[in-house]
Amino acid sequence: MNDVFLRAARGEATPYTPVWFMRQAGRYQPEYRKIRERYTLPEIVRHPEVTAEVTRLPVRQFGFDAAILFADITTPLYGMGFDLDIVEGRGPVIHNPIDTAEDVRRIHLFSAEAHTPFVLEAIRILKRELEVPLIGFAGAPFTLASYLIEGGPSKNFVKVKGFMYAEEEAWNLLMRTLTNAMVEYLSAQAAAGADALQVFDSWVGRLTRHDYERYVAPHMRRLFEALKPLGVPVVHFGTQTMHLLSPMAEAGGDVIGVDTTTPLDWARDRLGTRPVQGNLDPTLLFAPEPVLARGVEAVLSANTGRPGHIFNLGHGILPGTPPDAVRRAVELVHTLSEVRT
Numbered sequence: 001m002n003d004v005f006l007r008a009a010r011g012e013a014t015p016y017t018p019v020w021f022m023r024q025a026g027r028y029q030p031e032y033r034k035i036r037e038r039y040t041l042p043e044i045v046r047h048p049e050v051t052a053e054v055t056r057l058p059v060r061q062f063g064f065d066a067a068i069l070f071a072d073i074t075t076p077l078y079g080m081g082f083d084l085d086i087v088e089g090r091g092p093v094i095h096n097p098i099d100t101a102e103d104v105r106r107i108h109l110f111s112a113e114a115h116t117p118f119v120l121e122a123i124r125i126l127k128r129e130l131e132v133p134l135i136g137f138a139g140a141p142f143t144l145a146s147y148l149i150e151g152g153p154s155k156n157f158v159k160v161k162g163f164m165y166a167e168e169e170a171w172n173l174l175m176r177t178l179t180n181a182m183v184e185y186l187s188a189q190a191a192a193g194a195d196a197l198q199v200f201d202s203w204v205g206r207l208t209r210h211d212y213e214r215y216v217a218p219h220m221r222r223l224f225e226a227l228k229p230l231g232v233p234v235v236h237f238g239t240q241t242m243h244l245l246s247p248m249a250e251a252g253g254d255v256i257g258v259d260t261t262t263p264l265d266w267a268r269d270r271l272g273t274r275p276v277q278g279n280l281d282p283t284l285l286f287a288p289e290p291v292l293a294r295g296v297e298a299v300l301s302a303n304t305g306r307p308g309h310i311f312n313l314g315h316g317i318l319p320g321t322p323p324d325a326v327r328r329a330v331e332l333v334h335t336l337s338e339v340r341t
């Protein structure tokens, strides 16, 4: 197996910089769009063979050094009693959002075996066939709570923050409930064979540092503490989180995911030897080749040759990204990083 990704995640020196992209499987691929003509996203996830095929596709096509399990951060929410749809171009929409403390108490206890057996089966299939490490993942409690309380994607996060400020006790119960569910979900993924895990706290950067420390950090600390015995590296990722780098790193995660707005060298200087993942601007994949090459080079040099760098985008691949640019970006990371080490 190609274990360059896992070595970098442990902070070890590697012959070249490993690369994978968040949302590397998706609508920018004609092959994925073809599968989507027959299945909706939740249907793909409920068919382990189809999930395995969609997960493998970008690895085979573009030479990524890791695969990420095809699912969504909303996948475990159905079993917890939420009724939701994923609306194209918009994101998850919850038909029975959380409004009151009473709604929090009604959330069902999550069981990975009972509610997401198809996810575990897809992992087992993939582990038999993949030649690169498989990354399992889950949404972080704050990001999940933001969908559950807002009822869908949000711009200003007024409802979720309003609930957090006004109903602190119910908020903490919700965060504890989501933390326990995600520990159960991620532990089951690791037991099924996932080689690494990523926790997506995509929207946490919209909190002030003070609010993060009060309302989120204690739960994140408990989450990462509970994942430690699994013995697999865990990536902790958020976007627009430059002001949260220290408290997020302190909360946990073996690798810190750095988004586009946080300079990688600045992050590395503050994280010491802790491995980092990131942070090419996803829009550079729409740029002329020399501009893309310059962008890749800039990310590699911001890392200043230190071990423990996993190349990624600063956030997910955008719809409409040309597949050839993805292929070229992977090649550039491999060839340019090989020269430097």
Ligand SMILES: Cc1c2[nH]c(c1CCC(=O)O)Cc1[nH]c(c(CCC(=O)O)c1C)Cc1[nH]c(c(CCC(=O)O)c1C)Cc1[nH]c(c(C)c1CCC(=O)O)C2
Pocket: 021, 022, 023, 024, 025, 026, 027, 036, 041, 068, 069, 070, 071, 072, 073, 074, 086, 087, 088, 089, 090, 091, 092, 137, 200, 202, 315, 316
């Ligand atoms: C916030 C979030 C979600 N989902 C996810 C996050 C965290 C990462 C991030 O911040 O980008 C995580 C996610 N979603 C998906 C994956 C699969 C694996 C991979 O990275 O290749 C992963 C890791 C599949 C998906 N999840 C979704 C798609 C879109 C495709 C489709 O409908 O086929 C895919 C491939 C739907 C989804 N699901 C969500 C959104 C905002 C959307 C996009 C809506 C749209 O643009 O139509 C919620």
